[in-house]
Amino acid sequence: MMEDIKEILLEVLQAIGPIVVVISIIQFFIIRTPISLFWQFFAGAILVTAGLFLFLVGVRVSLLPIGEMVGSRLTSHGSLLLLLVAAFIFGFIITVAEPDVRVLAHQVDIASGGAIDSGILIISVALGVGFFVSLAILRILMGIPIIYLLATGYVFVVVLSFFTPPSFVAISFDAGGVTTGPMAVPFILALGVGTTSVLGGKSTVADTFGLIGLASIGPVIGVMILGVIFG
């Protein structure tokens, strides 16, 4: 466990440190930003580093092992319908707790002057992820090639984008990127591994590949539909 924690700390410092240095250089030499703005940035960097570290420790050291256990029990005991419903709820709840999704929602809230509510945005992203996670589980169980679903999903996104109001297009594509954050990825993978392992000889580990790719189409469609309805 200590090893895990050390590794997480290193990972977080590695991901944030270098870019903080580069941004500081830009602030001092190109923008000549006022010192108060620099301190604000610096305080933010320290909070983000500490926060991400604690969050990842909580997720990986205790939540994820429980999630894996639940995933394997669920797939071995439940019926197909129960499994699909559980996968949907799982995907939804994990996305609601995803840090990256919250950051995007905040930025959208600020940039749109509150016109696009962050709560509604998060819910439509989470609905999209939930739907596509259960679709992905169904795919593994039915043995449908991943390519078919990815291609259909992407073509649908391209077509739908022409009917989406312009102010929602960029945000909806961004929503696809933020769902693949530190919370969603390990949990969705755990669910997929659980499902494939129950299938035993019928399936291979390769089946779990593509799960994340599929899950990140959901929010794009979810936010686009939100735009079509409210835009």
Place this chain on the structure above:
Amino acid sequence: MSFDFILQDFDHVLVEVLTALSPVLVLFLIFLLVFKLPKSMLLTLLKGVLFAFTGLALFLQGVKIGFLPVGNEMGAVLGGFPHRWVLIPLGFILGFVATMAEPAVRILSNQVEESSSGSIRSSTILYTLCLAVGLFIALGMTRIVYGIPFYYIIIPGYLLAIILMIFSKPSFTAIAFDSGGVATGPMTVTFIMAMAVGAADQIEGRDAVVDGFGLIAMVALAPIIMVMLLGFLYPPDERMDSDSEENDKEAASEGKESLSTELPDHETADSNRDADLNKKTAGEGEVSPDETEITSDENSEEVDVNDNDSES
């Protein structure tokens, strides 16, 4: 100098984190009861939620008081510059460094090395991804600076991904689409996005919502396209006749050349050439799967030799 801003609106953040994490807690509690998991798990669960709660609260507060406002402000200053094109090379540098630093990118690089049975080295993938993300962010900044509609970039990008998918090997396709998220780490999502939104807000004729967003989507698209292209450059376990062997060697060396010539002048962020490279390799990639089917009865030892050749 006052540091009061650090706790500004912290109560809002606490409420938000509570609403974000309580569903997780409730769901897991239900699971623990339903599946009659050991009591010790309850303690582990509570500890985990406590850590996640504290962490998420600090993270969001840091983003709210630090990264978002400062990023917006920096973007606005740069967008107001007479030489606002400086956003383009800065975008490249930030994208390159952020990708280089992202731990998930290293994991992906090793994954691709494995799937190609070692013929694509992980360092090759790492630098390719850094370049790709850097170029895509530079392209995104170009879009904001010169007012190119988002459609013109994301739709061709997605179509390219779909076309590549049809010709790519299934193992590479799956990895490629999973890798969409690897480069969208905490710094990209928070800081680089905030800079873009700030710049779009500042530049006349741009809209913060319409033009400011879209960068994360492009950062997610870059690895998808690059991983599938890499899959074409080094066919690891396909058998081929002498003709397609030459084709592929050509493709591999061309790919390397273009990449290495792009290295020195990456400051200019020549996205056109990148697009050309994409087209070219995509075109050549189309040839190999067809030809390989015809000559699938050649022995596999030749493939190993061929792989070594193209690597040296």
